[in-house]
Amino acid sequence: MMTLTDEVKREIGQHFVFGFHGHEVSEDIKTLIQDYHLGSIILMKRNVHDAKQVRGLIRQLQTIAKEAGHERPLLIGIDQENGLVSAFSSPTAGTQFPGAMALAATGSVDIAFDVSAATAKELKMVGINWAYSPVADVNSDSRNPVIGVRSFGDNPADVARYASAVARGLTSSGVAPSAKHFPGHGDTHIDSHLALPRIMKSKDELKRTELVPFEHLVQGINPVASVMIGHMALPGLTGDDTPASLSPVVTKELLRKEMGYDGVVVTDCLEMDAIAVPLQGGCGVEEGAIRSLASGIDVVMVCHTFARHIGSIKATYAAVESGRLNFSDLVEGGKRIARMKETFIGGWSEVLGEESDDAAFEEAWKSLKAGNTELSRKAYQMSSTVVRGKDKLPLKLVEEAKVVLFTPAIESLNKAVDDADGVLMDAAGRLRNTAGPSYLALADQVQKRAKTRHVVYSPNDIEVKGITADVGAVIFVLRNADRSVWQTQYLDKVVEACKAIPVVLLASCGPYDLAGRADLRDRTAYVASFEFRREAFEAFVAVVFDGLEGPGRVPVGL
Numbered sequence: 110m111m112t113l114t115d116e117v118k119r120e121i122g123q124h125f126v127f128g129f130h131g132h133e134v135s136e137d138i139k140t141l142i143q144d145y146h147l148g149s150i151i152l153m154k155r156n157v158h159d160a161k162q163v164r165g166l167i168r169q170l171q172t173i174a175k176e177a178g179h180e181r182p183l184l185i186g187i188d189q190e191n192g193l194v195s196a197f198s199s200p201t202a203g204t205q206f207p208g209a210m211a212l213a214a215t216g217s218v219d220i221a222f223d224v225s226a227a228t229a230k231e232l233k234m235v236g237i238n239w240a241y242s243p244v245a246d247v248n249s250d251s252r253n254p255v256i257g258v259r260s261f262g263d264n265p266a267d268v269a270r271y272a273s274a275v276a277r278g279l280t281s282s283g284v285a286p287s288a289k290h291f292p293g294h295g296d297t298h299i300d301s302h303l304a305l306p307r308i309m310k311s312k313d314e315l316k317r318t319e320l321v322p323f324e325h326l327v328q329g330i331n332p333v334a335s336v337m338i339g340h341m342a343l344p345g346l347t348g349d350d351t352p353a354s355l356s357p358v359v360t361k362e363l364l365r366k367e368m369g370y371d372g373v374v375v376t377d378c379l380e381m382d383a384i385a386v387p388l389q390g391g392c393g394v395e396e397g398a399i400r401s402l403a404s405g406i407d408v409v410m411v412c413h414t415f416a417r418h419i420g421s422i423k424a425t426y427a428a429v430e431s432g433r434l435n436f437s438d439l440v441e442g443g444k445r446i447a448r449m450k451e452t453f454i455g456g457w458s459e460v461l462g463e464e465s466d467d468a469a470f471e472e473a474w475k476s477l478k479a480g481n482t483e484l485s486r487k488a489y490q491m492s493s494t495v496v497r498g499k500d501k502l503p504l505k506l507v508e509e510a511k512v513v514l515f516t517p518a519i520e521s522l523n524k525a526v527d528d529a530d531g532v533l534m535d536a537a538g539r540l541r542n543t544a545g546p547s548y549l550a551l552a553d554q555v556q557k558r559a560k561t562r563h564v565v566y567s568p569n570d571i572e573v574k575g576i577t578a579d580v581g582a583v584i585f586v587l588r589n590a591d592r593s594v595w596q597t598q599y600l601d602k603v604v605e606a607c608k609a610i611p612v613v614l615l616a617s618c619g620p621y622d623l624a625g626r627a628d629l630r631d632r633t634a635y636v637a638s639f640e641f642r643r644e645a646f647e648a649f650v651a652v653v654f655d656g657l658e659g660p661g662r663v664p665v666g667l
Contacts, residue, residue: 111430119180120436121425122146123443124402126186126375128412132158134169137415142170143177145422148446149184151412152196152237159201160235160474161467167236171460181450182460184285186239190259191228192640193618203231204481207488209244209275210258210620211639213267213664215491218274224488225278227481233283234474236460238453241337241375243275245288245322246295248665251591251621256295258619258639262664263295265321272322276333285453288326290339290377291364292346292353293319305352305383305391311345320368327370334449335373336364338406340383352383355397360405373442373449375408376401380417395424403434407442489638489648494661496620498634501611503656510581512559515603516548517588517596518567547617548586550643554650555584568595573606582611584653585633588641590622597626604632613653617641620663637663 111117126149129138141147150170157163167185174183188196192208199205206228212221225242232240247268248260261271276286292315294306310319326333338360342350346358353359354376364370379398384391392400398409398421411417428434454460465473495502506512552563559582564575576583585603590596604612614629616622616637623629636652638645651657 111432111436113426113430117429117436118426119146120439120443121422121429123148123446124408124425124439125149125398125418125422126151126184126408126410127418128153128156129415130155132156132162132166134166134173137418138170139173141415141418142173142179142183145419146177146179147183148179148181149186149239149408151186151188151241151410153188153412154196157197157199157202159199160203160231161471163197163202163237164235164470168461168464171236171457175457175461181447182454182457184239184446184450184454185237186241186287187232187237188242189228189232189237189240190242190244191224192258192642194259197232197237203228204478204485205642205644206481206485207492207645208259208640209261209271210248210664211492211645212275212488213261213271214494214637214639214661215488216660216662217491218270220488220491221271221274222278222281223484225275226282227278227484229279229282229284230477231481234470234477237284239285239287239335240279241287241289242279243272243286243288244290245269245272245326246290246293247318247322248295249318250295251619251624251665257589260295263666264664265318267664269322269325273325276326277331280331280334283453285334285373285449287335287337287373287375288323288333289337290341291323291336292339292343292359293323294339294341295319305350306341307350308341308343309345310343315343315346324368327364327368327372332370332372334453335375336370337375337377338364338401339377340381352391354379354384354406355392355400355404357404365405371445373407373445374405376406376410378410378412379421380411380413395420398422399424399428399434402428402439402442405438405442407445485644486647489644490651490657491659492639492661493645493648493652493659494620494637494663495652495658496616496635496637496663497630498613499658501634502613502636502652503654504582504611504613506559506581509579510559511562511577511579512555512582512584513562513564513575513580514552514555514584514586515564515566515575515599516545516551516586517590517593518565519545519548520588520593545641547641547643547646551586551646551650554643554646558650558654566596566599568593570599573599573602576603576606576610580610582613583607584613584615586615586617587622588618591619591624597622600629604629615649617645620665637661 191206197203279286384397620637
């Protein structure tokens, strides 16, 4: 039996990263820092109002930690992949930059580096020092519901090049990257937010695809600062259905011993159903925390629920007391955490030194944002890809001709992308706005170029709406139509109704919408933007109406 001294409890607290709710310091997170010695915090969209607010919030959190006797400052992490998963990006906070597949579409690792370095400068300026990025998953299954355009593509070597550029960019501006989701979440069509995916590949097969990017990231002169382990079963590697995040075969044997990695290893959030819900194959959050630490994980992530935060730490106390968890292993992991803190944070003087006044911060922030906004515009323009039908662009409209813009009714995409805080959904889970804010922004952009009729089409629509004699062109938007086949069914009716009217198709998320639809090749122009973001749509409109086009390419085989 081991005695739970204050020193032991302080060590255990360093092995967790927890989230909290609200734009201000909550009593819950204060309790976790003061009484349970929590060493790391994850901020989410629910914590971000604007840059000034986040800066003040983080300073308060660090002050609480210092006054509570923490030896080192807190790691402050955030899901900032850019693209669809951008917890810090908003008009009042960080710049919206292209995500992985869009960056790969530019064909430039230099752009990927520059975008990531610029992102990290913004994060660092407000006190965030850990980004859960880059996504190093190879999107080898186009049906993947949780990775998709969050991946750089389906070629392992290309994913390795771009993921490495992102990691280097973040590191260059003082933010610790975290390559995810080891050993690879790309070859599955199951969402680990909802159930446990099983990837039926042998170790040799994993080495040829999934592990290629991670080998680039964890080996070499400057290995990535941290790696996030995913919630997927790999029975061909481990011999059973134990999730990777709980498997010593994955962390201790493969990542540590065979690949030689000695940086920080963190779990994906244990509140995902693959771990949290026994009916989905999980063991529960508290038990998951013990098993992940026993498997060689350094930091356990639990994002949402205070009771589970307390429960996970208390379960770890009991496991250390009973000898189920080897405390000396935790100490070794604690040294890795301390090294990362020293490298990317420094000491208390770095996080709580002289604070510039608000006016000076806001001026510096304004200047940084101005430059980053221009970089974002350039990157989105370079990523916009005319997949086919270049001869049909730009649109040539006669005066007074209308453009009909068809956008799909919004459906839930996945829990990594969907708004978790009820902004898009009401309490009953119903969509508040079936057009979606991004598609309303697209309609505004098109309206600036031509008289526009905006039609939101849905799975229940039978008759084509909006095609009248004064229509000069149609822009038809798809969002993952390879899974939501009702979109292409409606598209077929629109194309039939248009006859001689030009039709431009926009792939507004994954580029797989029209795989196998060669019959549309001669009838339409097809443009991929990879993200349903206002910034991506601005670039699309420039392509369609001005003929502006960068070197965009589709970074997947179709």
